[in-house]
Amino acid sequence: MELLSADRFSPEDLTDAYNQTRMDYLVPMPMNVARFQEYTRVYNVDISRSCVVYDAETELILGLGMLGVRPERGWITRLGVLPYGRRLGTGSALMTGLLAAAEEMKLPTVWLEVIKGNSPAHQLFWKFGFRDIRELIVARRPPNPELNQQALDRIKRVTALNHEDAVVLLSHRKERPNWLNETETFQNVRNLSALLVELENGGRGWVTYHAGLLQLTRIIVEVTVGDEAEVTESVLSIMHQLHKRQDAIAENFCDGGIWHGFQRIGYFDSFRRIEMKKDMGF
Numbered sequence: 001m002e003l004l005s006a007d008r009f010s011p012e013d014l015t016d017a018y019n020q021t022r023m024d025y026l027v028p029m030p031m032n033v034a035r036f037q038e039y040t041r042v043y044n045v046d047i048s049r050s051c052v053v054y055d056a057e058t059e060l061i062l063g064l065g066m067l068g069v070r071p072e073r074g075w076i077t078r079l080g081v082l083p084y085g086r087r088l089g090t091g092s093a094l095m096t097g098l099l100a101a102a103e104e105m106k107l108p109t110v111w112l113e114v115i116k117g118n119s120p121a122h123q124l125f126w127k128f129g130f131r132d133i134r135e136l137i138v139a140r141r142p143p144n145p146e147l148n149q150q151a152l153d154r155i156k157r158v159t160a161l162n163h164e165d166a167v168v169l170l171s172h173r174k175e176r177p178n179w180l181n182e183t184e185t186f187q188n189v190r191n192l193s194a195l196l197v198e199l200e201n202g203g204r205g206w207v208t209y210h211a212g213l214l215q216l217t218r219i220i221v222e223v224t225v226g227d228e229a230e231v232t233e234s235v236l237s238i239m240h241q242l243h244k245r246q247d248a249i250a251e252n253f254c255d256g257g258i259w260h261g262f263q264r265i266g267y268f269d270s271f272r273r274i275e276m277k278k279d280m281g282f
């Protein structure tokens with residue numbers, strides 16, 4: 001078995017291997033090649049710093065792990081080992097390779113997320129010095145043509161903004177976003193929409209999102225003035241009034257007032273992730 005740089009393999013081979021490592025995964029997340037390439041681009045994954053464990057005899061990829069790189073920080077993602085080859089040290093070999101790459105680049109911190117309840121991975125990450133930072137919610141909402149009239153009646157003014165303005169809003173957030181939702185991510189995507197909302201009672205907030213044909217994604221809400229749950233409810237109500245047919249997914253945000261606003265208009269907790277961090281000592 002050899003630990004090799006992932007750039008020695010084609011995107012097709014890496015995608016195929018990734019899907020095989022996730023066949024028995026808690027939350028199914030299959031990818032095709034286009035999605036795999038989009039994922040690496042949007043989240044600044046450096047394939048040349050990512051790792052593969054390869055069995056030359058059988059010509060099989062046994063496991064892989066990828067490293068995202070942004071200024072002063074790294075991110076381990078898509079780590080997986082084929083089901084039949086687990087508990088033999090392959091996951092550890094991948095972690096060692098990824099952390100060595102981060103060390104070589106002198107990245108002060110490395111981040112990752114693990115789905116809550118994925119005990120093998122959580123224990124592996126603890127063993128490699130990662131510590132829990134916070135719990136993140138992944139929430140979904142099916143399309144619902146019924147409007148939340150009460151929340152809409154509270155609105156005084158709505159201003160629609162373009163992609164560039166959305167990125168400016170996102171770059172001024174109060175709370176530290178998770179890797180998936182960092183401003184760099186949004187600079188790597190196109191066609192974001194944004195709505196600035198003002199309530200009659202002085203409350204203010206905004207939402208940024210990507211409106212696909214079938215789904216609203218990359219939803220971020222921030223409340224600048226007023227009750228977080230109330231403003232969020234109104235901000236999301238207007239977004240869903242404009243996009244009645246799409247279902248919606250909001251990823252990796254924290255519990256609190258904003259989440260209560262999401263729940264009020266029909267979002268449910270799909271699963272949770274634990275964000276973890278390792279200080280590299282630089």
Ligand SMILES: CC(C)(COP(=O)(O)OP(=O)(O)OC[C@H]1O[C@@H](n2cnc3c(N)ncnc32)[C@H](O)[C@@H]1OP(=O)(O)O)[C@@H](O)C(=O)NCCC(=O)NCCS
Nearest residue numbers: 079080081086087088089090091092113114120121123124
């Ligand atoms: C998590 C995963 C990558 C571990 O790979 P692996 O090759 O089995 O890992 P290793 O053999 O190197 O094990 C290293 C350590 O991980 C932990 N670990 C691995 N499997 C475990 C299990 N089933 N139960 C508890 N701890 C486990 C242990 O701490 C182990 O150390 P130990 O053997 O000294 O007890 C593998 O189980 C996997 O691919 N799971 C599905 C995909 C996934 O969950 N990816 C992580 C997404 S965040």
